[in-house]
Amino acid sequence: MSILRYLAAPLAPLYGMVIARRNRRFDLEPSRAARAGLPVVSLGNLSTGGTGKTPVTLFLAEGLLAAGIEVAVLSRGHGGRRREDPMRVDPDSDPAQSGDEPALMAGALGEGRVFVGRSRASAAALARATRPDLAALLLDDGFQHRALHRDLDLLLLDGQRLWGNGLMLPLGDLREPMENAKRADALIVTRASRVKDRTAVEAWWREHGSGGPIFWIGFHLARLRPVDPPDAEAIPLPEKEALPAYAWCGLGNPDAFFADLRGAGVTLREAACFGDHKGPSPDELEAMDAEAVHVGAGRFICTEKDAVKLTDDHLAALTLPLYTAEQRVDGGEALLAFVKDRLAALHADA
Incomplete structure (x- = not known):
């Protein structure tokens, strides 16, 4: 354990209480989550960063667009210092305002495809006003952002680090307890070639997850x-x-x-x-x-x-x-097909 984590250890119970209380509010009152008016696909982690959310989000966005499904990405815009919030991010937008990941995604997806905001509900409203043709929204790093309702919750797990020491911040890398993986509809294991024991990951998902599918992908x-x-x-x-x-x-x-x-x-x-x-x-x-x-x-x-x-x-x-x-x-075809099928079902039920 690093010296900083050792010094911060007394804060661990307080952090756990705050996370549990916040989740309990949404568990007891699902209506607290705003609805975007469009199907929302969330991609996020249980742990701190490094699972490959950005390339997976881009892969799905590009794949859906290629299939004729109009999508936009919603992001917090971490690190950006914006004059306006929410903000539309275009290829020529200043990364210092939008944040680095939204700027990268806008460069790949083009104009009017990426929107950032502290409130992702406000970003979603801006996206819909900007692009009335949208069929779905991708919520980047959305697993903990429960203030926006999602119709499909995708949880990413890094195949090299997995769940680390299994402890929450600041003692470990988990943002919330492992059992909260049950909120996810599917698990995406990134850098799958570095997983030493797939059966252990499958057992972990059976114990803590929802029973949804597992997708093994690489970069x-x-x-x-x-x-x-x-x-x-x-x-x-x-x-x-x-x-x-x-x-x-x-x-x-x-x-x-x-x-x-x-x-x-x-x-x-x-x-x-x-x-x-x-x-x-x-x-x-x-x-x-x-x-x-x-x-x-x-x-x-x-x-x-x-x-x-x-x-x-x-x-x-x-x-x-x-x-x-x-x-x-690499190997994301099954994941893309799964997302397309779920979106088709959501539109059919609308």
Whole structure:
């Protein structure tokens, strides 16, 4: 246990009481949850970040749009400092206002597809006013946000970390007790290839979950896309030749990102993490650049959501080229079909 968790340990019972009281209110009064007027599909975690919600949300959004199902994404916009709330996020929106993950999703999905707000109900209302053709909403990181009713609750579990030590914050990584997994309609195990014992996960789901289906999916890094200079050639992955690099990220689960890079043939000469939704300042990046040159890294690699936050001052601090690692979902076809079927059933019952 880290020293910070040890010092915060006396707060654990209080945190547990607050979470239990909040959940009890919604359990006893389901009508407290606002309704969006459209089917809502929620994706979220029991634990703190790092399960891969963003690529899974994008995968579902892109798959539904390709099937002719008009969807938009609702997000808290963590880390954004907005002048207006709720806010529509477009590809040219400022990530400093919207937050990094909404900016990334807007860049992939296009205009009028991502909406952020402290109240996701208000964000949903803005989405419907902006796009009257919407057929469904995807609620990003919504498992704990019970103030908005959802019609399908998808729970993500990281296949490498699973449920950690099984303890709630601040002693562990769980946001709420494991038995609350019963609220989920289905379990999505990400990075499934790293699960050592699938039967243990299945037993955990039988004990704590709802009995809904389990979907086993993975991620792969498709290529390194140039950020600076933008006209450099992309590097397909996996790379068979030696590819020394300095990688950095602002993720809740940085070890998974670094492991993915190594698995794709990248030799990490240095690696740095700045905490979830955080990143280096231009001065820090300048110092990292000098270190990268010293160790012969040859290039920088960051995640897609880190790249959207970079300013001209950041790029001016670099002498080495910068790439972003494009992550894609493997084995998500059954999950997409499940969501499409549930949405079709909801519309048929409407």
